[in-house]
Amino acid sequence: MITFILSIVLLVLAYFTYGKYVERTFGVHNERQTPAYRLKDGVDYVPMGKNRNGLIQLLNIAGVGPIFGPIMGALYGPVAFLWIVLGSIFAGAVHDYLTGMISLRNKGAHLPELAGKFLGKTMKHVVNAFAALLLILVGTVFVTSPAALISSLTPDWVTMSVIIGFIFVYYILATLLPIDKIIGRIYPYFGALLLISAFGIGAMLFIKGAPIPELSLENMHPAGIGIFPALFFTISCGALSGFHATQSPIISRTTEKEKEGRFIFYGMMIAEAVIAMIWAAASMSLFDGQTLNEMLANGGPAAVVNEVSIMMLGGIGGTLAVLGVIVLPITSGDTAFRSLRMIIADYFNIEQHSFMKRLYIAIPLFVISFGLTKIDFNILWRYFNWANQSTAVIALFVGAMYLYVKGRNYFIALIPGIFMLYCVSVYILNQKIGFNLPMNISCIIGAVITLGLLIMFMMFAKKQKALKLRLDDDADIAA
Structure with a gap:
């Protein structure tokens, strides 16, 4: 329990200390007019308040990652806590802040545009392919995973196909309509449900005196899978996730002041890490490694979520907790497709004020995604993890380049970037989906x-x- 408490305290303190240092290193200019005002179009560029942006950012980046990932990562034992804390403070939150703020300085540009500008034109095409692969996988995974959870709460006659169909209808609307019409309006309610479920589980860990294990570097995985590099791919969204680099530009187009960036980008990553800590701790304290491994093999992470929720909160409270978990993938799946629509539009220079032009881009994406729902979840998750962390590497190197050219401490992005580059290289060389060496x-x-x-x-x-690479979108504004 001491390790768990200290981890939460460290995460909160990091927001006020290291987060402040990262903000100062970047150098905000609060008087600068943001793209939300300068490029306001009523669709994607819409000024919204800090709290609403923060909540949308949290729901965008969270998905099932900070729940499913830590549940699977719990198989490794308390060493998972170390990666969640250190990874989120020094890698994940830095990654999210820099991608969000650099995008804000560049007309709300998405990662492929930023990679082309800071890492060379060839990287624009490479990253565009990576982003498309990642987002289509995210969108698909975040259809099947909430559908499985919803299925556990509904009568047998409500089939998975029906549930998937309803989720796709919502995704289509959220992808095409202006951001303040659906996402900006319903996310506060979704956010309340998310926070109630997460903190409900966390509170019960204390109330029931759950036997949360203390920090140990010992690998406790019952199948004997090595910590390196598997742990850094199993727990991604709770520590470092390239998917976030595709989501932060959405909010960079709605942010009103640069000073709000630390709360929206760095702070929400810290909040996600707290959620990850709660689910990792619950999984470790309620199940031994062998039992947890069997549950994951038979029912997947969704089965563990359902079991933990009922055990900790009872029937009614457990159902609310499951609903809170369902919210996470749905509120990331919708913006995954929205982000992909925007990236494709930027790549081919297709204006998005016209509804029909948005529709022409979106429909093929949903057709492809629907086809992918027929593939086994575990296979999708393996490819998602690799594409996800590869994207994180690129985003960190974009941040490092930006800071280097500005003459600032670029090591805050370069060091985690080098570490994850090594992890990605080893992973693809060693895994069966790669070279199997x-x-x-x-x-x-x-x-x-x-x-x-x-x-x-x-x-x-x-x-x-x-x-003297031009860093900002406005040459007449001092960087």
Whole structure:
């Protein structure tokens, strides 16, 4: 219990300390007019208040990641706590803040546009492909996972196909309509349900004196799966997630003041980490590793969510908790498709004020996603994890380049970027979805790849700085 309490305290303190340092390093200008006002179009560029933006950002980035990931990560034991805390403070929250604020400085641009500007034109096309793959997988995963949870609460005659159909209808509306018409209006209610469920589980851990294990670096995975690099892919959204880089630009287009960025981007990542800590702690305290592994094998993370909720909060409270969990993937799936629609529009320079042009882009995306729902969830999740963390690496290097060219402490983004680049390299070399090489060989080749890409990055960064890369969208505003 002491480890759990200290972890929560460290996360909260980080927002007021390291978060403040990251904000000061970036250098906000509160007098600068944000894209929400400068490019206001009533569809995607709509000024909204800090609290509403923060809540939307939290729901956008959360998905099932900070719940399903920590539940599966709990198999490794308390070492998962260490990754959630350190990963979110020094990697995830930095990643979210920099992508959100750099986007805000560049007309609300999405990651492919930012990668093209800061890492070279070729990267724009590479990242566009990565983002499209990631978001279509996210959208699909966040259809099937809430559908499974809803199915557990509904009569047998309500089939999965019917539930999936209703979710798709909502996603289509949320993707096409102006952001303040659906997302801006219903998210406060969804947010209340999310917070009630998460903090309800957390409170019961204290009230019932749950035997939450203390910190240990021992690998407790019952199947003997190694901590490195698997843990850093199993728990992503609760610590570091490239998916967030696709979501932050949505809110950069609705943010009213630059000063609000720390609360919206850094703060909401910390809030997500707290949610991840609660579910990881609940899973470790209520089940031993073997039991948890069997539950995941037979019913998946959704079965664990249902069991934990009922055990901790009873029938009525447990149902409310499950509903709160259902909210998470639905409120990330809708913005995953919305973000993908915006990225494609930016890539092909298609204006989005016209409803029909938004529709032409969106419909093929939903057709593809519906087809992917027929694929096993575990297969989708493996590819999602790899694409997710690869995107996080790119986003961190975009942040590092921005800070380097501005002459500021770029190590706050570069160090976590190097670490995750190494993890991604080893993962794809070692896993069956990649090259299926032995772990020792994967680690050596991964180190060579990481070093080589780092040298290339630094050479390109010096060139960009020498050319005095234009950082902001308005040349007449001092950076």
